[in-house]
Amino acid sequence: MTGEIPRATAADPADTFAAGFTEDPGYLDYAKVGPLSAAVQAEAIAANEALARFRHGAFTGLAAAGERARAGLAAVSGFRPDQIVSQPSTSHGLMHVMLGLSGTLLVSPAEFPSLPVAAQRAADAIGSMTPRWLGAGSSDGPGHVTPAAVEAGLDDEVTAVAVSLVDSRTGYVADLEAIRSVIGDRLLIVDAIQGFGVVDARFDAADVIAGGGQKWLRAGWGTGFLAMGDRAREVLSPVLSGFTGTAEIEPWDEVPAPAGGVSAFTLSNPDLVACARLAASLEEIAETGVSLLASAIAERVAQVIDIADELAMPVVSPRTEHERAGIVVLEPGPGQLGAVGASLHNHGVTATTRQGRVRLSVHAGTTAETLGMLRDALISATTLAP
DSSP, X not given: OOOOOOOOOTTSHHHHHHTTOOSOTTBOBXXXXXXXXXXXXXHHHHHXXXXXXXXXXXXXXXHHHHHHHHHHHHHHHOOOGGGEEEESOHHHHHHHHHHHOOEEEEEOTTSOTHHHHHHHHXXXXXXXXXXXXXXXXXXXXXXXXXXXXXXXXXXXXXXXXXXXXXXXTTOBBXXXXXXXXXXXXXXXXEEXXXXXTTSOOOGGGOSXXXXXXXXXXOOOTTOEEEEEOHHHHHHSOOOSOOGGGBSSSSOTTSOOOBXXXXXXXXXXXXXHHHHHHHHHHHHHHHHHOHHHHHHHHHXXXXXXXXXHHHTTOOBOSOOSGGGBOSEEEEOOOTTTHHHHHHHHHHTTOBXXXXXXXXXXXXXXXXXXXXXXXXXXXXXXXXXHXX
16 A cells, blocks of 8 residues: 655645545545535525625625626536526536437436436427437446547437536546547537546536536535537527516516527526625636646545455446546445445444445545545445455
């Protein structure tokens, strides 16, 4: 096993970022939900105080949170602020996109359910789009949507391809740039909830990205977003478009057509407190730098893999650095899963256990103490398991 990960120096932005992790030691479940960062907590307190007291002029400050969130999302994604709109969640944004599609959508049924369920519901309700499911044997493994797999599923009928930035079950990182090169001018739609802000991805290869801040951004629920390039906006129909989706601020006494921009894909005004939380998170990430955070996470992932290898615990998530994010998936042997889950619980380690596997997810602020707790839990599990 490698030694303790070197901590950043006081002058290093990563040190300031890591100091914002206030959760208890033992937390390894950022792929499920990220505990609020210190900066987000402070922003939420201030926003809720403004909302509670509503002093004169308070609404002006709250209303600016939406602009701040869009500016932060633009800094991380590369989309323009006017191409980005708030959503209640990633799933809401994806449903907007699927309902607006026409033609044939190539998507894996092994993606997190937000994508395939939205695709099928849209096909059933509207009928203008047909999902084409990538076959079980068309990729390198379940959840591994590779450029070769996508290319094999293409023909002239396919008008769009949807993929997750990071597969939630395996931690596999999709190569967006390579997928773009094989699909040509078809739309590329990305579910970016896993890894947005901590994976140094080529979002400029995508036409649409949908995401949320409750995981790696550590901004809490209600912080979804939808970013849409100009070409995608021309192609997608705003089926669910409310009064905020028009070009008018408040369209009294008339029902205007949907706006020409991405705001057409909204039903109402956003949660400004959620926007404030998201803005605080993104400003912190932009100041630190996604590449620096990705590097810090890669070091911690390597240490988790070393711990698993030392204790002969099979790792079934990618080992190659460019194919992995902050997720390490373990697959205990027959009869071991119960012992591993119980040992993690007894040692205070928070992780996700599903479908016979244990998913561990680290962040840039994961400490040596937490990784030591993980090692102790796995040692105990391997001792007790049959």
